[in-house]
Amino acid sequence: MKSVIDILDLSVEEIEELIHTACDIIARPEAYQEACRHKKLATLFFEPSTRTRLSFEAAMYELGGNVLSVSSGSSSSAAKGESVADTAKTVSCYADIIAMRHPNEGAPYVASLNASVPVINAGDGGHNHPTQTLADLLTIYREKGRFDHLTVGFCGDLKFGRTVHSLINALSRYEGIEIVLISPEELKLPSYVKKDVLERNGIPYRQTTSLLEPMPDLDILYMTRVQKERFFNEEDYLRLKDSYILDLKKLETAREDLSIMHPLPRVNEISVAVDADPRACYFKQVLNGKYMRMALILKLLKEAEQG
Numbered sequence: 267m268k269s270v271i272d273i274l275d276l277s278v279e280e281i282e283e284l285i286h287t288a289c290d291i292i293a294r295p296e297a298y299q300e301a302c303r304h305k306k307l308a309t310l311f312f313e314p315s316t317r318t319r320l321s322f323e324a325a326m327y328e329l330g331g332n333v334l335s336v337s338s339g340s341s342s343s344a345a346k347g348e349s350v351a352d353t354a355k356t357v358s359c360y361a362d363i364i365a366m367r368h369p370n371e372g373a374p375y376v377a378s379l380n381a382s383v384p385v386i387n388a389g390d391g392g393h394n395h396p397t398q399t400l401a402d403l404l405t406i407y408r409e410k411g412r413f414d415h416l417t418v419g420f421c422g423d424l425k426f427g428r429t430v431h432s433l434i435n436a437l438s439r440y441e442g443i444e445i446v447l448i449s450p451e452e453l454k455l456p457s458y459v460k461k462d463v464l465e466r467n468g469i470p471y472r473q474t475t476s477l478l479e480p481m482p483d484l485d486i487l488y489m490t491r492v493q494k495e496r497f498f499n500e501e502d503y504l505r506l507k508d509s510y511i512l513d514l515k516k517l518e519t520a521r522e523d524l525s526i527m528h529p530l531p532r533v534n535e536i537s538v539a540v541d542a543d544p545r546a547c548y549f550k551q552v553l554n555g556k557y558m559r560m561a562l563i564l565k566l567l568k569e570a571e572q573g
């Protein structure tokens with residue numbers, strides 16, 4: 267039973283195949299309207315979400331399937347103390363596939379070991395978020411037409427930002443990638459990602475606290491929110507939350523073909539004036555996320571059927 271807990275659970279070829287399916291869905295949506303008829307997706311979200319949960323659900327509806335949903339820990343038996351393992355066994359009796367978001371790192375993995383249906387990690391703590399990465403990859407593909415020979419700047423909360431960790435893992439498998447890590451000292455990329463991903467794969471990277479200095483070099487600027495919910499104290503959050511605010515002035519030295527990305531939600535990191543700039547891609551990412559989740563649900567259900 268294939269589950270997707272980490273973006274590296276998908277090979278480069280499988281990602282290519284998902285991109286291909288997503289592009290076909292975009293071109294011929296009617297061909298997929300009945301593809302998941304009589305199938306059920308359970309979305310188990312034990313942490314807040316707008317985009318990820320709704321895009322999973324919209325994806326399943328557009329494939330002709332149905333959705334069962336838990337949208338908060340407090341409304342499910344988790345509040346009574348039920349384990350993730352028991353929840354996974356229970357939901358496997360009702361649904362054909364599960365998407366799970368959980369504040370504890372590794373919880374979707376535990377679910378996948380206990381479920382009898384595929385489990386998709388929809389974000390686990392400050393760890394990983396593979397389906398946001400699929401949305402990001404389709405966006406990069408549609409904007410740049412390639413995944414190689416790109417200089418990518420990641421800016422903001424690189425410590426707790428799970429979308430950053432997953433996208434760095436995904437990009438580490440392509441040629442000619444250079445990474446610029448832009449963050450305050452306290453929110454630097456964890457050393458396990460630097461060592462196990464960047465250094466192990468020989469990806470050149472540099473760390474800086476300045477957003478302005480690397481700007482002219484970037485093909486992609488990936489902005490992120492400071493992850494308030496993972497801070498131990500309010501004071502540190504308040505001090506760091508507005509470390510970087512991208513505005514039109516800061517973009518003066520940026521390339522004409524820069525792609526500005528953000529997994530959203532945005533708090534203050536990008537001024538709304540930037541939204542009208544043709545380089546802003548963050549609302550395209552939202553839509554691309556639905557298409558890639560459609561492609562992933564189709565793939566995992568097909569594989570589960572084939573045993």
Ligand code: NCD
Binds near residue numbers: 318389395398491529
């Ligand atoms: C991200 C997440 O949940 O990690 N949101 C999302 O799924 N698009 C980013 C964030 O919350 O900052």
